[in-house]
Amino acid sequence: MQQRILGTSGGAQGLATSALGLGCMGMSGMYGPSDRSESVATLHAAVDAGMVLLDTGDFYGMGHNEMLIGEALADAGFTRAHQRDEVQISVKFGAQRDPAGNWIGFDARPSAVKTALSYTLQRLRVDHIDIYRPARLDPNVPIEDTVGAIADLVKAGYVRHIGLSEVGSDTLRRAAAVHPIVDLQIEYSLISRGIERDILPTCRDLGIGITAYGVLSRGLISGHWNKERESKGADFRAHSPRFQGGNLDHNLALVEELRRVAAEKGVSVAQIAIAWVLAQGQDIVPLIGARRRDRLAESLGALDVTLTPDDLAAIERAVPKDSAAGDRYNAHAMASLDSER
Numbered sequence: 001m002q003q004r005i006l007g008t009s010g011g012a013q014g015l016a017t018s019a020l021g022l023g024c025m026g027m028s029g030m031y032g033p034s035d036r037s038e039s040v041a042t043l044h045a046a047v048d049a050g051m052v053l054l055d056t057g058d059f060y061g062m063g064h065n066e067m068l069i070g071e072a073l074a075d076a077g078f079t080r081a082h083q084r085d086e087v088q089i090s091v092k093f094g095a096q097r098d099p100a101g102n103w104i105g106f107d108a109r110p111s112a113v114k115t116a117l118s119y120t121l122q123r124l125r126v127d128h129i130d131i132y133r134p135a136r137l138d139p140n141v142p143i144e145d146t147v148g149a150i151a152d153l154v155k156a157g158y159v160r161h162i163g164l165s166e167v168g169s170d171t172l173r174r175a176a177a178v179h180p181i182v183d184l185q186i187e188y189s190l191i192s193r194g195i196e197r198d199i200l201p202t203c204r205d206l207g208i209g210i211t212a213y214g215v216l217s218r219g220l221i222s223g224h225w226n227k228e229r230e231s232k233g234a235d236f237r238a239h240s241p242r243f244q245g246g247n248l249d250h251n252l253a254l255v256e257e258l259r260r261v262a263a264e265k266g267v268s269v270a271q272i273a274i275a276w277v278l279a280q281g282q283d284i285v286p287l288i289g290a291r292r293r294d295r296l297a298e299s300l301g302a303l304d305v306t307l308t309p310d311d312l313a314a315i316e317r318a319v320p321k322d323s324a325a326g327d328r329y330n331a332h333a334m335a336s337l338d339s340e341r
């Protein structure tokens, strides 16, 4: 697979990784039930295709996602010392959840960072993590303290690189002054372009790569969503403003415009949406949230889509900047985003 380099912050060499990464969150309940054996097969197919960057969080299914990845990697031999470096594991920590799965806060104190990593290594069955990052900025802990604690883990050999997630420019600068930051994980898609204002230029200034999530806006702009598809219970989409009522009608109308452009190119809607993110810079690695092999295969097809300046202009006419209806998270979750301040 094509390679991209994440992060040259602080003169660091950066991390060579696959142009697309696999986001494993949907395999652990965030988008409703998923099939365990199909999830494992999807993980194996991704790594076989050269998609070596695997993204997870210790709170995805309260440890379920890490155990699933640990099992899949062990089955395929990747937890063995001589094969461990053939995959790269990116882990988020800090989100606090109760046994019912409710979100109850955030903890990125140095002692919490070190404890979380110890448990993560056990669940994943590995001796180090390639990129370790707080999922959100803990408002009660200076970012310098959180990054300093991860830097101790880098020195001790348990972590290779430090990343951040959904933080703004000020936090990026403060963090990068403590230790090189390899990447910022943040939502970026045709309908979520907020990072272009300030955060993306700051990352480029500091030499921090981007791992983009939500490139299909949680399936909304995949071409596979429709009014009849139900999301309920803990499915993120049941609570996402963009998937509700009039907002959904408006957003699906944008998808139909995009479908026209995709059809002219002879590709699918998901492929053109992923290819658009890939075309925004060599320092951006889209994370694909596939949990089935057919979705994975479709996403991999985006790597063969070359977008000309005319194509890019047609895409942006179909889905103009800031044309989505509804925020990307509900009000409570939006308030916890340092990146939206």
Ligand SMILES: NC(=O)c1ccc[n+]([C@@H]2O[C@H](COP(=O)([O-])OP(=O)(O)OC[C@H]3O[C@@H](n4cnc5c(N)ncnc54)[C@H](OP(=O)(O)O)[C@@H]3O)[C@@H](O)[C@H]2O)c1
Binding pocket: 022, 023, 024, 025, 026, 031, 055, 056, 092, 135, 165, 166, 185, 186, 212, 213, 214, 215, 216, 217, 218, 219, 220, 222, 224, 270, 287, 288, 289, 290, 291, 294, 295, 296, 298, 299
């Ligand atoms: N740092 C953060 O705050 C943060 C937040 C969210 C996610 N992430 C990470 O980013 C990863 C990707 O995010 P995301 O899941 O929101 O991404 P996404 O790719 O925008 O959405 C994934 C959903 O799109 C649907 N889909 C339809 N066609 C698809 C295709 N061809 N390929 C893949 N998915 C297709 C799937 O839903 P169905 O299976 O239901 O059809 C899938 O569950 C996550 O797994 C997680 O690791 C990070």
